Amino acid sequence: MEIFGIPLQAFMGQLMLGLVNGAFYAMLSLGLAVIFGLLGIVNFAHGALYMLGAFAAWIMLDQFGMNYWFALVLAPLTVGILGVIIERLFLKHLYKLDPLYGLLLTFGLALVLEGVFREIYGVSGQNYNVPDLLAGSMDLGFMRLPIYRAWVVVISLVVCLGTWFLIERTRLGAYLRAGTENAPLVQAFGVNVPMMVMLTYGAGAALAGLAGVLAAPIIQVNPLMGSNLIIVVFAVVVIGGMGSILGSVITGLGLGIVEGLTRVFYPEASNIVVFVIMVIVLMFRPAGLFGKEA
Amino acid sequence: MSALSTKAANMLRITYLVLLAFALAAPFLGLYPVFVMKLLCFALFACAFNLLLGFTGLLSFGHAAFFGSAAYVTGWFIKSQNWTPELGLLAGAVAAGLIGLLVGLVAIRRQGIYFAMITLAIAQMVYFVCLQASFTGGEDGLQGVPRGKLFGVLPLESDISLYYVVLAVFVACFLFISRIVHSPFGQVLKMIRENEPRAISLGYNVDRYKLLAFVLSASLAGLAGSMKTLVMGFATLSDVHWSMSGEVILMTLLGGVGTFFGPVMGSGIVIALQNLLADKVGSWVTVIIGVIFVLCVLAFRKGVIGELQAFLERRRNAAKAASQQT
Numbered sequence: 001m002e003i004f005g006i007p008l009q010a011f012m013g014q015l016m017l018g019l020v021n022g023a024f025y026a027m028l029s030l031g032l033a034v035i036f037g038l039l040g041i042v043n044f045a046h047g048a049l050y051m052l053g054a055f056a057a058w059i060m061l062d063q064f065g066m067n068y069w070f071a072l073v074l075a076p077l078t079v080g081i082l083g084v085i086i087e088r089l090f091l092k093h094l095y096k097l098d099p100l101y102g103l104l105l106t107f108g109l110a111l112v113l114e115g116v117f118r119e120i121y122g123v124s125g126q127n128y129n130v131p132d133l134l135a136g137s138m139d140l141g142f143m144r145l146p147i148y149r150a151w152v153v154v155i156s157l158v159v160c161l162g163t164w165f166l167i168e169r170t171r172l173g174a175y176l177r178a179g180t181e182n183a184p185l186v187q188a189f190g191v192n193v194p195m196m197v198m199l200t201y202g203a204g205a206a207l208a209g210l211a212g213v214l215a216a217p218i219i220q221v222n223p224l225m226g227s228n229l230i231i232v233v234f235a236v237v238v239i240g241g242m243g244s245i246l247g248s249v250i251t252g253l254g255l256g257i258v259e260g261l262t263r264v265f266y267p268e269a270s271n272i273v274v275f276v277i278m279v280i281v282l283m284f285r286p287a288g289l290f291g292k293e294a
Numbered sequence: 295m296s297a298l299s300t301k302a303a304n305m306l307r308i309t310y311l312v313l314l315a316f317a318l319a320a321p322f323l324g325l326y327p328v329f330v331m332k333l334l335c336f337a338l339f340a341c342a343f344n345l346l347l348g349f350t351g352l353l354s355f356g357h358a359a360f361f362g363s364a365a366y367v368t369g370w371f372i373k374s375q376n377w378t379p380e381l382g383l384l385a386g387a388v389a390a391g392l393i394g395l396l397v398g399l400v401a402i403r404r405q406g407i408y409f410a411m412i413t414l415a416i417a418q419m420v421y422f423v424c425l426q427a428s429f430t431g432g433e434d435g436l437q438g439v440p441r442g443k444l445f446g447v448l449p450l451e452s453d454i455s456l457y458y459v460v461l462a463v464f465v466a467c468f469l470f471i472s473r474i475v476h477s478p479f480g481q482v483l484k485m486i487r488e489n490e491p492r493a494i495s496l497g498y499n500v501d502r503y504k505l506l507a508f509v510l511s512a513s514l515a516g517l518a519g520s521m522k523t524l525v526m527g528f529a530t531l532s533d534v535h536w537s538m539s540g541e542v543i544l545m546t547l548l549g550g551v552g553t554f555f556g557p558v559m560g561s562g563i564v565i566a567l568q569n570l571l572a573d574k575v576g577s578w579v580t581v582i583i584g585v586i587f588v589l590c591v592l593a594f595r596k597g598v599i600g601e602l603q604a605f606l607e608r609r610r611n612a613a614k615a616a617s618q619q620t
Contacts, residue, residue, distance in 0.1 A: 042407045093592060099407050100353050101591050104547065107540055108587025115580035231536065235415040238408060268426060275419040279400050282412065286403040 006264050012143035018260015019253065020149050020218065023156035024211050026252030028233045029240065030160055031207035033248045034167070037180050038200045041091060041102030046233065047226030048113040049205045053079050053212020054221045055117060058128050068131035068217070076209040083205025087198045095197075110227065117223035125220020152214050159210065160249045167245055176200065235278045241291020251289060302606075317461055327453040328525065333565045334464045335522040340545040340557030341471055342514030347543075348552030349475050350507045351487030355410040355539050356397065356417025357515050362534025363420055364390040364516030369436040369529040370429050379442045379450060383463070383520045390516020391509050393420065398508035402501055405490075417536060424534045435530030439523055450524075460521055467514055472554055474510065483507055515542075544583060547590050550597030559598055 028046060035043045056075035060066040066074065086109065094102050134148040167173035179186045179193050187193045212226075219225060233252075240251030255274050263270040281289060321327045339361055346352045364386035372382040401412045424430045431437070441450040450456040474480050482503050485493045493500050523529045532538065541564065549560025564583070571579050594601050
């Protein structure tokens with residue numbers, strides 16, 4: 001069976017790959033959106049934190065023999081704690097300034113983190129095996145579905161929806177949203193806003209770390225894996241509109257699929273298709289697909 | 295204008311003349327000309343970038359796209375089409391200006407961080423085009439670009455003769471930028487930086503001013519990239535990679551955003567650091583650069599020249615206060 005002259009197997013395979021990439025875009029742009037929402041900081045270090053998550057998982061296995069399931073909990077936690085430290089040490093001094101300074105500072109941090117890992121581990125990738133429980137693939141009749149990839153898509157969807165629910169539907173989320181509107185007022189009601197801000201950055205970092213752990217068995221774990229991804233994620237954020245959480249999830253998944261399909265039909269353009277879409281969207285909707293006009 | 299600031303202006307003029315004299319004598323003072331030329335190329339790049347960030351308030355995170363694509367264009371025309379160096383430089387600057395026009399048209403639709411992210415994303419697109427296009431040499435880049443003869447007569451093979459050409463181009467561009475900033479056009483740019491809604495309400499077509507500033511900055515950044523190709527004899531992917539965009543931001547920030555000499559100073563420090571440290575600490579250079587970045591943003595946002603100016607200002611005010619008391 002063929003679709004537009006492409007064998008169905010290959011077509012579905014690329015679609016699946018696109019969906020997996022989309023899941024990573026969604027998780028990362030979600031973290032960026034949450035951090036930007038409350039801190040007003042464009043977290044350029046997000047890619048580096050994603051890389052750290054993957055490395056944390058690999059180091060936990062390599063040095064301490066901890067398996068994937070431990071890493072799935074511990075690595076995001078580690079990255080989250082590092083996020084809290086970063087917020088306390090650096091970011092809290094910048095809230096009153098132009099958001100551009102936050103962008104520049106986190107850019108510097110990303111350089112440091114990536115530089116250190118590149119120095120220690122080199123640029124060649126480290127292998128991380130798919131855990132036994134999720135190895136192998138299912139035969140769906142029209143394609144073979146690698147179980148691990150399906151798992152990544154499912155878990156990232158669960159995490160994204162969970163985050164959305166937490167922010168849009170719970171009391172804690174209401175505090176967060178109120179804090180972004182008027183921090184002093186929320187503080188006056190007895191909410192510890194600085195603590196909330198700190199934990200938000202930690203949570204955003206942990207999300208990036210989790211994406212890193214999930215990615216580790218799929219791609220080679222290497223120090224530059226984050227810096228290549230972060231720019232695509234920025235484009236995703238611009239397309240989706242920074243303010244919207246649901247927007248970043250939908251846009252992330254959608255663009256992953258579009259990218260996958262481009263790889264089938266016109267491989268040369270697959271690297272730039274996201275940016276082309278960004279330009280087109282900006283022409284017609286400068287605020288992004290889900291953004292509100294400022 | 296008060297007597298004090300006239301005096302300061304004179305001081306500044308003298309400082310610049312001393313610096314120029316030093317630059318003219320540099321090759322005979324034992325400074326390696328290729329190093330100084332490289333420095334001048336990056337100084338021009340940083341000055342071009344500063345025209346946009348420092349004087350218009352637009353943070354472009356994609357200036358490597360202009361620097362790098364101009365480097366390729368110049369290299370290709372000189373190497374494959376046997377163009378003379380001055381035409382090669384011109385082609386590079388024009389190409390960068392045209393790309394700048396396209397990028398600017400899209401990017402100025404949004405402000406602040408969005409502007410930064412959009413320029414970054416489009417620059418990445420340019421990077422992938424350079425990676426895949428046939429004339430750029432892909433991963434290898436363009437190697438062995440000859441320096442040729444200026445205007446078809448003056449050979450540039452010797453470092454000394456090329457040095458004075460590069461210095462002349464740099465000084466001309468530096469004067470051009472200061473001319474732009476001090477012109478009525480430059481005043482409008484400053485107003486946009488300080489208070490955009492006011493500029494709009496006064497009836498200025500802000501988008502057109504921003505776009506023109508963007509194109510000017512892109513062309514000058516392109517010229518810097520073209521000169522770099524001429525000096526070093528190659529254009530590679532690292533010229534067009536986004537880390538180059540980050541580097542030029544650091545140079546400007548470190549020297550002093552919105553000052554005239556700051557970007558020159560900043561690029562001098564960064565290039566010197568890279569040259570000095572590369573043999574000793576290897577790729578820790580990236581880490582060191584990152585640390586400087588963080589320190590700049592946290593501790594001295596005005597940069598070296600900016601902090602110096604602020605210090606002189608404070609001292610002057612203190613002196614004034616003291617003289618009024620007596």
